[in-house]
Amino acid sequence: MAWCAVSVETLFRSRGKFPRYSVHSASVALYVHIPFCGKRCPYCAFYKLIWNPEDERRYVDAVIEEMAIYARSFGGIPLSSVFWGGGTPSALSLDAISAIADGIRTHFTVPDGIEWTVEANPETLTDDRLGRFSAHGINRVSVGIQSTLASELVTLGREHTQLSMDRLLDRIRSVGIDNINVDFIYGVPGQTLLGLLESIEWALHQRPTHISTYALSIEPGTIYAKTGVKAADEDLQLQMYRGIRRRVLQAGFRQYEVSAFGLPGYESRHNLSYWHYSPYIGLGPSASSYFKGVAYQQVSSLERYVLDPTPPVLKGAVALDTEGLGAHFLIANLRRSEGVTYSTIERELGAARWMPMDPAVKEFKRMGLLRNRDDRLQLTRRGVELMNTVLEGLI
Ligand code: SF4
Numbered sequence: 001m002a003w004c005a006v007s008v009e010t011l012f013r014s015r016g017k018f019p020r021y022s023v024h025s026a027s028v029a030l031y032v033h034i035p036f037c038g039k040r041c042p043y044c045a046f047y048k049l050i051w052n053p054e055d056e057r058r059y060v061d062a063v064i065e066e067m068a069i070y071a072r073s074f075g076g077i078p079l080s081s082v083f084w085g086g087g088t089p090s091a092l093s094l095d096a097i098s099a100i101a102d103g104i105r106t107h108f109t110v111p112d113g114i115e116w117t118v119e120a121n122p123e124t125l126t127d128d129r130l131g132r133f134s135a136h137g138i139n140r141v142s143v144g145i146q147s148t149l150a151s152e153l154v155t156l157g158r159e160h161t162q163l164s165m166d167r168l169l170d171r172i173r174s175v176g177i178d179n180i181n182v183d184f185i186y187g188v189p190g191q192t193l194l195g196l197l198e199s200i201e202w203a204l205h206q207r208p209t210h211i212s213t214y215a216l217s218i219e220p221g222t223i224y225a226k227t228g229v230k231a232a233d234e235d236l237q238l239q240m241y242r243g244i245r246r247r248v249l250q251a252g253f254r255q256y257e258v259s260a261f262g263l264p265g266y267e268s269r270h271n272l273s274y275w276h277y278s279p280y281i282g283l284g285p286s287a288s289s290y291f292k293g294v295a296y297q298q299v300s301s302l303e304r305y306v307l308d309p310t311p312p313v314l315k316g317a318v319a320l321d322t323e324g325l326g327a328h329f330l331i332a333n334l335r336r337s338e339g340v341t342y343s344t345i346e347r348e349l350g351a352a353r354w355m356p357m358d359p360a361v362k363e364f365k366r367m368g369l370l371r372n373r374d375d376r377l378q379l380t381r382r383g384v385e386l387m388n389t390v391l392e393g394l395i
């Protein structure tokens with residue numbers, strides 16, 4: 001059986017409190033894929049290029065045109081959250097940061113105070129970039145720490161150091177952003193449980209509002225895959241997952257999704273949109289969307305994207321078939337700790353989409369991986385640990 005190694009980025013990549021909004025909400029979560037990095041990490045399968053000013057200029061023009069096409073076709077779509085991921089949004093120039101932020105406010109309807117996250121890494125998150133993000137209303141930063149141990153950072157090809165991390169969260173808070181997520185990877189080759197827990201202790205000492213942890217998975221086409229690097233074995237990964245969970249819950253965080261822990265009130269509203277399978281729009285090359293009942297992905301090529309950034313939903317992308325929609329909906333919703341109510345399943349899927357999955361659901365209940373709690377279907381603790389098995393079974 002496969003141990004849980006699927007991150008939300010893998011499922012949805014283009015990548016609040018429990019929701020107080022309906023899955024029928026007219027507002028949409030907006031993801032902007034920034035396809036630039038300072039260097040290529042050996043484990044990374046996301047679409048990215050090494051930053052250069054000419055490609056950045058072409059990208060910015062194209063992504064603003066893509067926003068304008070959405071506005072011309074659907075009006076100023078109201079947003080529930082904005083998330084810049086990548087790639088490395090903190091590798092952008094100051095002018096590019098402003099142009100993209102202004103473009104979003106021009107072409108979409110952005111209510112005051114919605115969650116607006118930018119992914120960053122410690123190497124590129126300079127004070128002037130932080131100031132620029134804050135000036136544009138960004139109110140949440142997600143930092144890719146991955147590890148605090150020098151040996152693991154070398155293995156991961158990351159260039160930050162303990163020194164560059166130590167003042168990082170204070171620097172972010174100094175511009176008025178106090179909603180901060182830190183990402184960690186576990187299952188790194190050579191990593192030990194103690195080493196991992198040392199990184200987690202560092203995080204707890206820094207007092208972020210949110211912690212995300214991802215199992216390393218060796219994706220095709222990455223440097224790791226090409227050079228035969230292996231992640232830690234499944235048993236060790238499972239011990240690591242349990243160790244992180246135990247320590248982070250002890251520190252007052254609440255697990256609301258398989259890989260996400262938030263202080264009460266700081267669960268990521270943007271990611272919850274994915275996990276409710278609510279509509280989301282992804283801008284930029286390789287970005288995924290689920291909008292107007294259609295799941296689609298932009299071209300994974302800057303060259304083709306700058307020639308024509310028209311969203312696939314306007315170029316004949318077809319709606320998901322009945323079974324596909326049902327499986328996507330259920331897989332997303334089961335990632336949430338609270339699971340999904342049967343009344344939501346009935347309203348969103350109906351019998352036609354539910355019936356093909358019913359035998360697998362019954363079998364997973366019999367195996368102790370799924371359970372009913374009140375009117376909810378949810379993963380058991382063992383089901384969370386064997387989530388890949390459940391998800392694959394439902395597909
Ligand atoms: S910085 Fe992030 S997106 Fe860029 S190569 Fe590394 S892991 Fe991938």
